[in-house]
Amino acid sequence: MAQFASISPKSLMRLIGTPDAPAAIDVCIDEDFNADPFLVPTAIRCPHAAIDNLVPDVIGRPVVVICQKGLKLSHGSAAVLRAHGIAAEVLEGGNHAWRAAGLPRIPAGHLPGSGQPSRWVTKWRPKIDRIACPWLIRRFLDPKAQFLFVPPAEVAAVSEKFEAMSFDVPGARWTHDGPRCTFDMMLAGFGLDTPALQKMAEIIRGADTNRHDLAPECAGLLALSVGLSRGCRDDLAQLDAGMVLYDALYRWARDGQNETHDWQEDEG
Template sequence: MKWVTRAHVHVDRVACPWLITRFIDSEAEFIFVARNQVEQVVKETGAIPYDVPDVELGHKDGKCSFESLIEKYGLTDPALLRLAKIVHAADIESELHTDPIAAGLEAIATGFSLRFPDDFENLERQFEVYDALYAWCRLQVAGKL
């Protein structure tokens, strides 16, 4: 499947592709465009839009896009749900204080964006961060931390 979102990825727009490729669509193809081009790309390609205003897999009902994906695809892994809390807090500025890991994830996302402005390279490099954070979440929810 094709998936489309805004260019210049940051927390949610890195976390979502990680979640999609790891748990929803291992053959996913991502398209990054200007915000005002998303609707046209959806019409032309049938891509699934995420983390843009007014779409099913965007921010809604107080949830970030990562949480919307988890809900839509019925993912119940406790470690993913823990990771969702971190992503939510890191992605929504007013919520940054609600999780002790969130400020670090936000700082990492900013640093990667500065070092790797190409969205595809940024994703490739940050997926390792999310793999590691997910592994940590698995230990935490198992009570081993």
């Protein structure tokens, strides 16, 4: 039976990756975190003594607080947030339970910088990988991530001058590797190995590299992506529209692959 104001690892994982995911706050002490430097997807670190400082950022959002074992630090921090009127729960069993359940954990050393929000840069006029990757970043790494779309020749310089992580361009930290596209590389690098994300990766790879034989959905994703690109003159507006598209693809890959649809005329 679930404890008061708590959520199980499995239930939290069902919310992560969707627009309804709660804010996740990791309050582990540095000693514990340094011994196992991984985060629940989307979690940010905050010392338990500074939890009040996050109140303006999470007002109006549900929150899940995470510590090493789901005991005093998370319960105390969640209680402080509730005193501010925030719906805060504790992750049952903390990071230990999440790890034991075999759920995805983000290597902290692979995340860009320590500031919030993170900043990413790629070439302008995105189509497939450069929309899919921002979706992945916002849904599983940093919901507040900023994306800069610039001329191809300026990506490296903008990355340096504006402390932005470059992606999906030659020479970037995150980019294609042989047959694998940037989305594939991010899944591997960030430890996001789930059946739904791997199914999405297959479709994205096929659409992005003209390998429509990989899955029947590849051609459909290409068609929708081209349509979004043609219909949106502003790259950020295209990203906003693309978030809805990839939210739908994720829910299909996670829950809906066996569902079919047919039309039959009513009898009588």
